[in-house]
Amino acid sequence: MNRDEILKAGKIASEVKSWIRPKVKKGAPLLELAEMIEKKIRDLKGGIAFPVNLSINEYAAHYTPSHDDDSSAHGLLKVDFGVEVGGWIADNSFSTDLEDSSLNKRLIKSTEEALENAEHVLSNDTSLGKIGEKIEETIKSHGFNVVANLSGHSMEQYDLHAGVTVPNVNNNSQAKIGEGLYAIEPFATDGKGLIHEGKKGNIFILQKDKNTRDSLGREILEFIKDNYGSLPFASRWIVREFGTRAILSLNHLENEGILYQYPVLTEEKGKFVAQSENTFLIEKGKVINTSK
Numbered sequence: 001m002n003r004d005e006i007l008k009a010g011k012i013a014s015e016v017k018s019w020i021r022p023k024v025k026k027g028a029p030l031l032e033l034a035e036m037i038e039k040k041i042r043d044l045k046g047g048i049a050f051p052v053n054l055s056i057n058e059y060a061a062h063y064t065p066s067h068d069d070d071s072s073a074h075g076l077l078k079v080d081f082g083v084e085v086g087g088w089i090a091d092n093s094f095s096t097d098l099e100d101s102s103l104n105k106r107l108i109k110s111t112e113e114a115l116e117n118a119e120h121v122l123s124n125d126t127s128l129g130k131i132g133e134k135i136e137e138t139i140k141s142h143g144f145n146v147v148a149n150l151s152g153h154s155m156e157q158y159d160l161h162a163g164v165t166v167p168n169v170n171n172n173s174q175a176k177i178g179e180g181l182y183a184i185e186p187f188a189t190d191g192k193g194l195i196h197e198g199k200k201g202n203i204f205i206l207q208k209d210k211n212t213r214d215s216l217g218r219e220i221l222e223f224i225k226d227n228y229g230s231l232p233f234a235s236r237w238i239v240r241e242f243g244t245r246a247i248l249s250l251n252h253l254e255n256e257g258i259l260y261q262y263p264v265l266t267e268e269k270g271k272f273v274a275q276s277e278n279t280f281l282i283e284k285g286k287v288i289n290t291s292k
């Protein structure tokens with residue numbers, strides 16, 4: 001692990017977060033917001049670890065605007081973005097209420113508190129079940145349910161979702177979290193807490209590198225390998241490079257199983273979802289919230 005790069009990525013994430021927060025207003029085009037955040041990350045000399053996720057209301061995660069997206073910010077908006085430096089990632093998110101809704105505000109507060117309470121019990125010695133328990137009890141104390149099938153995750157260099165899952169409920173796991181780099185991300189909902197895979201969200205990842213007959217497809221595949229490797233990317237980034245003719249090739253690559261397009265994680269009954277997330281470096285019993 002490269003401690004300096006981990007901390008630098010976290011610092012950039014934190015700076016971008018305070019910079020964008022006041023700019024997230026109702027009616028702001030999602031496409032503009034995503035591109036502002038991504039540009040700011042680059043201006044601060046970070047790499048974009050994955051496309052900015054802008055997920056509204058019942059969308060919990062994995063929506064990024066398409067190249068011609070005409071939707072605008074409203075409702076309960078989750079802003080989730082990642083910064084990488086040398087492949088070391090800071091994954092973080094915040095939720096904001098754009099409707100002056102007390103339900104939205106309470107949902108958001110429950111995940112912010114859950115994340116803080118998880119941080120309070122966090123050390124290399126803490127069991128995964130204990131972290132989940134803290135998150136679950138905090139969210140329930142606000143009268144909401146945890147989205148149980150979404151969870152935090154360990155991270156390795158250029159690997160956003162490495163081996164360890166950090167639960168948002170008490171799964172009774174006695175396994176210690178141990179040293180390493182972790183994203184902890186509680187999700188709360190006024191629904192039952194089940195998420196299903198909805199429509200496609202314009203976020204792709206290279207799944208299986210193999211030959212394709214389409215010559216533009218081959219060109220795009222090379223570009224993806226050179227620029228994103230094992231990290232997710234947005235269809236609009238490909239359109240920016242190759243024009244709108246790239247859309248058809250992206251579809252082919254997806255159908256051939258070379259690319260995978262993430263579905264939007266959606267609350268099954270259309271109930272609302274809030275999320276808070278930070279990245280934590282645990283080393284020798286010390287915990288640093290890198291993206292605070």
Ligand code: CO
Nearest residue numbers: 091183185277
């Ligand atoms: Co995450």
